[in-house]
Amino acid sequence: MSDFDPKILGFVCNWCTYAGADLAGTSRIQYPPNIRIIRLMCSGSVDPLYVLKSLLEGADGVLIGGCHPGDCHYTNGNYKARRRIAILKSILRQIGLEDERVVLRWISASEGKRFADTVTEMVGKLKELGPNPLRERWQI
């Protein structure tokens, strides 16, 4: 599986994680180029539909990034995201898809390193898991 290059989709919040990713870039922190980032206003606005769509279309992993508890720009969007993702992960486990493919992480605007580490860690894990099996299923 050494030639497997995982594709990760990132849904990140405007206020914390996006700024954190930006900081990783401006600080010249090296991390694998496997993530494509989509900026949303809040992790609480990530409908599990978006994550499912990504997985069904063959993304190997999905990162949802939000503000640390208590720091949400909209007070509690991240707590709501946490419930939604917990339910999504439980469903994924029950249908035989590794729930580690979906990662919810709090990354603040000052945590450029944490963003880079998260992506590095995800790429490592996804290389272990191998490609998303849904990519090979046409009847979905």
Added chain:
Amino acid sequence: MNPAEAGPQVERRNATAACVEFVQALLERKVVEAVLVPQHVPGAKVVVQTLVTDPSRLEDVDPVAPVLMSNSATMVSSLSFQAPKGRIAAVMRPCEINALVELVKFKQANLDDVIVIGIDCPGTYEPKDYMQIITAHGGPISEQVFESLSRGETPSFDGYELREACRICEHPSPANCQILMALWGADFSSGPVIVPVDEKGREAVDKAGFQSGNLPAHRQQILEKITSERSARGQKILEQFAQRIGSIEGLVDEFAACKKCMNCRAECPICYCRECIFCSPTFVHESNKYLKWARQRKIIKMPVETLLFHLTRLNHMVTSCVGCGQCSSACPNGLPVMELFRTIGSTVQRIFDYVPGRSLEEEPPFTTFREDELEPR
């Protein structure tokens, strides 16, 4: 003429007499302005919900008929979400009341001016089976159904099975109603027993000029027996189903025949969105998109996104699924939608210790959160 050809003639005997008299009294004595109650359609072999304001138009009322065309929680939602001027009473089965409780919590129904009359439920047949049964029988079968219930047994008609959702239902008796119409264990000769459950129910029963009945002596015993039989069956069925969908291959196979008609969603009482995202422009794809997908994968199933539809619906509302099974009944290809929702639902609901329909006070998992729960902290 053969009675079957003439259509059902509802004889007002033990099973339905007390129900009819009671709802009639509610209207005559102006306790309520209207009642929502199942009635036989004259000349046809079906039972539908009717909204009645004239007490003389209750001649074909039959809430005992073991058939459920649609979950009436949706109707009570339509009738009450804008707080109408006038009280209504609704005769509902346990799964309908459970769904209504969820809709109230989603602010889709308002029970201030609704009196819920819960009726004991033996389970229901698929409408097409019900029609065949009463054709063969030459008329409604509510007497036989009530007779079985009074003995504490699930009714049975040769060659027909209740809907699977009903065979694994743990709610043979309603909760969260104002008035209970008890059938399980009731004395066959004197008909269903009418018992007020709360203050609002007591007031309505008094005003209607009825005496509060006494719950049948063996009722609790019967309910425990029925519930344990059905939940044992449910556990077995859902465990087997969990195995079948426990791999991507299994899940894809089970739902291979889905053509995304979305009847399951249309019939689901919990799917209350006025505009479903699957009907929104989000899912009107550019024509080129399809070709792009086909090029990428070499082959794609059309229509697209059938599995996405079911998985999304699971994510959106499985926490509140009451297991009424109308989704499976609505599926033209007989897909196990109810089994999917009950299997996944039991696990997901357990995360939040949430039981849909149990209480009006418990907040649905998606409407609230706690700071000190789940991961990451």
